[in-house]
Amino acid sequence: MLVALLLLGVTAGVVVLDPRPATLGRHLYLVPVVVAAVRFGGPAGVAAALAAVLLFGPIVLREVERARVTPAVLDALVTFAVLLLAGALTGALAARARRQRRRYEALLAAQRAAAEPAPLAMVLVRLCAVLERRLDADALGLVLVDGDVPVLSGGPKLARDSLAARVIAGGEPLFVADIGGQSRARRALVVPLTAGGRTVGALALERYGDIAREEREAVCGLGAALGLALDNARLAARQRRFAEELERKVSEATARLAEMDRLKSDLVALASHELRTPLTAIQGFSELLATRPFATTEVRRVAEIVRAEAERLGRIVADFLDLARLERGLPLALRCARLDPAPVIADAVELFRRTRTTHRLELELDGALPPIEADADALDRVLKNLISNALKYSPAGSCVRIRARRESGAMAVEVEDEGPGVAPDDLVRIFEPYYRSPSTARLDRGTGLGLAVVKSLVEAHGGTIRAERAAGRGTRMTFVIPAVS
């Protein structure tokens, strides 16, 4: 509007004051031409100059009609040429300066957006918004290759044969003068985002309008700077993720250590009690034997008590030693040999039948059991521990069933009781060292080591053990040891 007013003003002045081709007023046309060129660029400068030519032309043409080509007409023609040249050159220079300013502004804005502490996808979205505005794009997309997965902004997916995918693979910018399928020509330019000499992504720009060679080169430069900024943003994001992960792990480890510490404290108290009970019995009964005269049958009974308590003490100490070895990462000392498991199982069951008359013990040997490579003592410990637990946590008069069978190249043994059963949440945890299920801890004292040692012993034989709730009520412990072929 300002340019039009200036043009009309100058024309009116010339027409009113001095309507001759050589009038000095013609030079005033430079003002609107330069204003248009500086404000809107080269094409606008040329358009303003043409408008000036159109406005001043009739005055010159009238002189041509009257006196043909005179020096004054030549002067006017030179003025036209100067106006066109001034409009074009000033506009070009102004446009170049504006482009450079916009390039730096875009770069600064992009770097600011990339430096924000946000997830990478969010950073890309913000960058897209900033660059779309700064680069005058009708659509803008950013792709950043993070590992094998491209992080995208500006589109839902990256097609394998797309321009951007080609640029990422080839590392060279691509320009398409028209993407087709539209009533207006739509240009597409994709430049690689580079960092440290490698292509880390691509910047894609689409526009209804020219993307001049100079601008394409500028966008390439922007891609290099942006690649570096985004690579830094990606590293920062990765570092943030790593720090968060580390913090979480440290927090978990601290909680676990605190739990372990608590469990060990409990254990120390428990162990002192567990060790002291048989020790007190042994000490008391041995003192009685040493200081008082007893009948032979009474001596045998007391000696049997001392032996049972010593055995209990020995079992507790053995459990502790085994666990200490396992915690240090040492294997359990086993003397494995090929053996028939049936007699070992039968002996263990028979022993409990004789000593624990409060429960019924049922043994089911399902056909001939396969031979296994095992330490007989370890197998015995496993069985006794499981049967002992079943007896301990099931009511008097109930039945404890021990079933052994061949199971696809292995031997499986089940010990099932009719007790209250283990809570579902505890089914996995009961094999952890020192862990005692809150529901069973109330019923009986223990070290919480038995099942942990059992699991270690079974695994040392290449087997597995699992706990499950029996159909109806009670718990079923099943361990499987591979058979010898």
Place this chain on the structure above:
Amino acid sequence: MYALAGAYRTDRTALLDGTPVRLLTMLGLAVVAGWAFAAAGIASIVIARAIGAGAAQGALLACAVAWTVPRPERAADVLPIGIALSALAGAVAAALTPGGAVAYLLAPLWLWRRRSALGAVGLAGAPSARLLLGGIGFGALLGGHLMLTASLTLGYRIAPPAALELGPWLAYDFGANVLAAECFFRGALFDRAQRRWSFAAAAALSTAACVGRYLVDPLLPRTLEVAAGAAFYVTLLSIGNCWLYWRSGSLMPGLAAGYVFFAVYRLLHVVP
């Protein structure tokens, strides 16, 4: 977004791909035959000129249509013939009788009815009202300037036109001259050129071709001043229309500019 999700195509048609060479040859032969008949006294020179003018306009329109319709389709062979015949019929009818100029409307009518199939030539879809008004204003400005300049330099007077004299010329501009120029130089040539080169290069090519077409027009008075004036104004009109097409993707603003400009030009032409 195409650059991310679209498949990158490297195939690109040549600038003159799809030109209906056989049809152009036939039109050329028709012109030659017309002149031969006129020379032999079988037909009048007026008819021969009409065939020449109609064939030229028809060739431009046929090329524009042929470049627009995808090649494998049968319509690519049939439609150019239809528009060429419409243009030819208009020219011949106008030459035969004064009222025959109405036949010039055949070509725009034909194009309008098939505009959906010819979307790529810039006939489908409505342009923004702003650009349409811009086109009318641009044509009026340029025409007004032409009128002022011509009245100052060439001794023309501005006077109310006689409707009977002006009507056929307006019909000619509406149905043949401006329509053919815009369809071919903007809708076809500039459209193809701008899809491979910059606006400046595409506009330069289109404008050069357009100026060339008007300079060889037998209807243009053969004087240096008029030729220079025609070149000057057609250049401005062509660049302006290229810009309007570039901005809108539609021929309508350019057609509006052309119609207004030539309407003003006809005022001068008929009122010497």
